[in-house]
Amino acid sequence: MAGSNATTRRPRARKGPYGGYDRKRDFATDDYLTRVGRGTPGGEYLRRYWHPVCLSSQLTDVPRRIRILGEDLVAFRDGRGKLGVLELHCSHRGTSLEFGKVEQCGIRCCYHGWQFDVDGRILDTPGEPEGSPIKKRVWHGAYPAREWMGLVFAYMGPPEAAPEFPVYDAFERENPEFVHRYRESPCNWIQVRENEMDPIHLAFLHTRLFGVQFQPVYGEIPTMEWVETPIGMAYLTVRRWQDYLYLRVNDMIMPNVVRVAGIEDAEGETVFDRRGSALNWVVPIDDTHTLNIGFGDIDKDLLLDGRQSYTDRMKRQGVYTVGAGDVGQTGEPSYEQRQRAPGDWDAWTSQGAIASHKREHLGFTDQGVVMYRKLLREGMAAVEAGKTPKNLHLKKLVGPLLTYCHNTVKRVPRAATETTDRANAVAFGREIFKRIREGQLAKRHPGAEYPADFEFTPPKS
Ligand code: FES
Ligand SMILES: [Fe+2]
Known part of the structure; x- marks a missing residue:
């Protein structure tokens, strides 16, 4: 029926005064560009670079819960001074490692005491019988981390694609x-x-x-x-x-x-x-x-x-x-x-x-x-x-x-x-x-003198 169409079809957006009713309302987001989860184009792209995840000063004697690129993680500095950036939830039964204990080596989960090294290796499963294979069979998720200028950086991409840490x-x-x-x-x-x-x-x-x-x-x-x-x-x-x-x-x-x-x-x-x-x-x-x-x-x-x-x-x-x-x-x-x-x-x-x-x-x-x-x-x-x-x-x-x-x-x-x-x-x-x-400014530190002959003459108009 022509009449029903007339009530459902919106006219072209009018450009003029009081045009609110006719404005288009398609405000979809650009998922390709904006999403950051693992497997998305943006997420995979960003995961090829080192990123700061917290300040060095935020790592104390208790673990720090962080969330980066949609992943829940825990960051800590162990007794050896090594940095850990690990998946937040314990590989045993999922308790959050933010309640864990920072150890001389790695971190220990508060619930049943499993201990994880900074690279995700399981060091201890104290409630398991001697000879339990779990320690060898399971690895906890971990990311490489490093510290620079008071920032803690992590690399969350594929290990084989890890880039150099860029210094500018x-x-x-x-x-x-x-x-x-x-x-x-x-x-x-x-x-x-x-x-x-x-x-x-x-x-x-x-x-x-x-x-x-x-x-x-x-x-x-x-x-x-x-x-x-x-x-x-x-x-x-x-x-x-x-x-x-x-x-x-x-x-x-x-x-x-x-x-x-x-x-x-x-x-x-x-x-x-x-x-x-x-x-x-x-x-x-x-x-x-x-x-x-x-x-x-x-x-x-x-x-x-x-x-x-x-x-x-x-x-x-x-x-x-x-x-x-x-x-x-x-x-x-x-x-x-x-x-x-x-x-x-x-x-x-x-x-x-x-x-x-x-x-x-x-x-x-x-x-x-x-x-x-x-x-x-x-x-x-x-x-x-x-x-x-x-x-x-x-x-x-x-x-x-x-x-x-x-x-x-x-x-x-x-x-x-x-x-x-x-x-x-x-x-x-x-x-x-x-x-x-062109590299004419070789000395790039504060106070460096610009070449003494520097002059700017406005072009002839
Ligand atoms: S849930 Fe972490 S050791 Fe059991
Ligand atoms: Fe601004």
């Missing part, structure tokens, strides 16, 4: 002051990580809309470009600040690590500053919960004469703390406080437990998000095809890997017109980035 130049900094970060978000990991390739939100969320979380320079709309790098991708943003151009480059290190340049150097002339700022991993707890873990690191002694940057001012006043950048990064403030001054945590968690990409209307400023998703898909497809995804290093690494993240602030007077000034800003960012890519 920016990690090998001299004299840093570390403040570790550990935060959880009730949402999918990709929306947390995408935030870092979305530099324009600094102007709105962090600066213009709710009072200044960052310095006023971040209220400027920067020029923005995104480029692929050997380790992943990076964004180049250039902001005009008085007589200066301020280039900020941040790295996305595939698949889930970012190296973020300090927000402190924007207001003074700091050519190729590498005082550091933050390195963090976004690690899926499961499909809808995410761990943000890493550290802020900044050279605590690097206070240079004539600098006027935020860090230096705070240091002179004796109130400097590395963790100051945590504003808006957790759900701890009250709901009303978060409504009145939301932060990154509110932005990414409110996109949904798993943000639907079908809801989105992406624009020019979302190119970084698009590029990041593309790289993730390529990585997942590579693993599915038995190939090596980007930035997975199966062969021994010779020296640290090159990163690109840094700030450069240079005096470049404002051009006569806004259009020319923006063009100069883009040219400035490309010129510095080109020099980095």
Whole structure:
């Protein structure tokens, strides 16, 4: 009957005022990209890399229950100092090893005393008769673990595919002051990580809309470009600040690590500053919960004469703390406080437990998000095809890997017109980035001098 069809068929979505009724409601999630369980494309891809699972300081004399990539695990450091990352539930009858006893060798289950070594070997089944074969027959699930810079890492992929543990130049900094970060978000990991390739939100969320979380320079709309790098991708943003151009480059290190340049150097002339700022991993707890873990690191002694940057001012006043950048990064403030001054945590968690990409209307400023998703898909497809995804290093690494993240602030007077000034800003960012890519900046530690002949001459318009 024509009439029944007329009542069930929805008209095409109308574009116009009060169009709520006609909006399409297909907000399905992208399972290929977002799922992290074993056997899923995303889960298998992520399982090819080392990930931090907790802080070293969180391992005490009692076991620590953790959940990573949808797997319930227990982490501990035994009496020999060896790290264990084991399946949570005892191989005997499933009691949680979070109630176990950390032993000189491995961990012992609280219920019937079975003892497991850090590699999953069963060392003792005390209630079983002498000669019981269980110890030899059964292995408990275990993952290799290691410690670095106050973080405990695990590798949860196939043992034969275990990569080298990657060390990057920016990690090998001299004299840093570390403040570790550990935060959880009730949402999918990709929306947390995408935030870092979305530099324009600094102007709105962090600066213009709710009072200044960052310095006023971040209220400027920067020029923005995104480029692929050997380790992943990076964004180049250039902001005009008085007589200066301020280039900020941040790295996305595939698949889930970012190296973020300090927000402190924007207001003074700091050519190729590498005082550091933050390195963090976004690690899926499961499909809808995410761990943000890493550290802020900044050279605590690097206070240079004539600098006027935020860090230096705070240091002179004796109130400097590395963790100051945590504003808006957790759900701890009250709901009303978060409504009145939301932060990154509110932005990414409110996109949904798993943000639907079908809801989105992406624009020019979302190119970084698009590029990041593309790289993730390529990585997942590579693993599915038995190939090596980007930035997975199966062969021994010779020296640290090159990163690109840094700030450069240079005096470049404002051009006569806004259009020319923006063009100069883009040219400035490309010129510095080109020099980095070509390896012209060999000394990459804090305080390293940029080549003395460094000049930037705006191109003729
Ligand atoms: S359940 Fe762990 S030893 Fe029995
Ligand atoms: Fe942010």
